[in-house]
Amino acid sequence: MKITSAEFVLGAANLRQLPKDGLREIAFLGRSNVGKSSLLNKLCGRKSLARASAEPGKTRELNYYVINRQWYFVDLPGYGYAKLPEQIRSSWGKLIEQYLKSRKELALVIQLIDARHEPTELDLMMVGWLDYYGIPFVIALTKADKLPASKMPRFISAAKEHFAGFAHCKEIIPVSSVSGVGKSEVLHCIAAHLD
Ligand SMILES: Nc1nc2c(ncn2[C@@H]2O[C@H](COP(=O)(O)OP(=O)(O)OP(=O)(O)O)[C@@H](O)[C@H]2O)c(=O)[nH]1
Numbered sequence: 001m002k003i004t005s006a007e008f009v010l011g012a013a014n015l016r017q018l019p020k021d022g023l024r025e026i027a028f029l030g031r032s033n034v035g036k037s038s039l040l041n042k043l044c045g046r047k048s049l050a051r052a053s054a055e056p057g058k059t060r061e062l063n064y065y066v067i068n069r070q071w072y073f074v075d076l077p078g079y080g081y082a083k084l085p086e087q088i089r090s091s092w093g094k095l096i097e098q099y100l101k102s103r104k105e106l107a108l109v110i111q112l113i114d115a116r117h118e119p120t121e122l123d124l125m126m127v128g129w130l131d132y133y134g135i136p137f138v139i140a141l142t143k144a145d146k147l148p149a150s151k152m153p154r155f156i157s158a159a160k161e162h163f164a165g166f167a168h169c170k171e172i173i174p175v176s177s178v179s180g181v182g183k184s185e186v187l188h189c190i191a192a193h194l195d
Pocket residue numbers: 030031032033034035036037038039052053055056057058059077078079142143144145146175176177178179
């Protein structure tokens with residue numbers, strides 16, 4: 001699959017503002033700073049399509065991009081940014097959970113986890129929600145370029161141990177928005193879930 005066009009459409013602060021045209025959606029989920037916007041840009045072959053926030057945790061909106069005029073990429077607000085007040089963090093959690101639970105258009109979630117670290121408690125909670133709500137997801141192990149190639153197999157098998165038990169986990173793919181590794185595998189998986 002090739003992405004030939006990508007345009008920003010809207011930022012939604014609540015579920016009432018989501019598009020009503022019924023186009024299918026691929027959502028990017030992960031903690032703040034894990035590389036969601038960078039991966040979205042890489043997949044589209046664009047440098048600065050997705051608004052990368054200078055300050056982590058600033059984006060509170062669900063940002064919609066229409067791809068090939070056929071479906072949406074949804075850049076979800078990052079979670080787990082510790083410096084935010086508890087009240088804001090919990091309202092984000094509610095927004096994301098409501099979205100995951102109720103969005104019929106959602107075809108696939110790309111769950112991003114930093115390849116170099118153990119999944120956080122919040123990562124595991126998100127994956128738990130995805131599986132509970134029966135949403136197919138792919139684990140993208142981000143920033144793979146920061147890992148020596150020799151260590152990669154060990155990191156992948158550690159990730160498999162964490163995630164392979166989830167019925168709705170479709171694939172575990174190391175990705176890098178710097179080297180482009182994993183891009184074609186992620187696009188392939190997206191195409192399969194849009195069919
Ligand atoms: N080396 C390396 N750095 C990356 C990669 N992906 C993202 N980064 C860097 O990580 C930082 C955060 O990336 P973003 O794409 O803005 O992360 P985000 O998940 O969208 O963050 P929020 O919007 O705050 O939730 C930036 O400085 C990126 O340049 C990668 O694959 N490799």
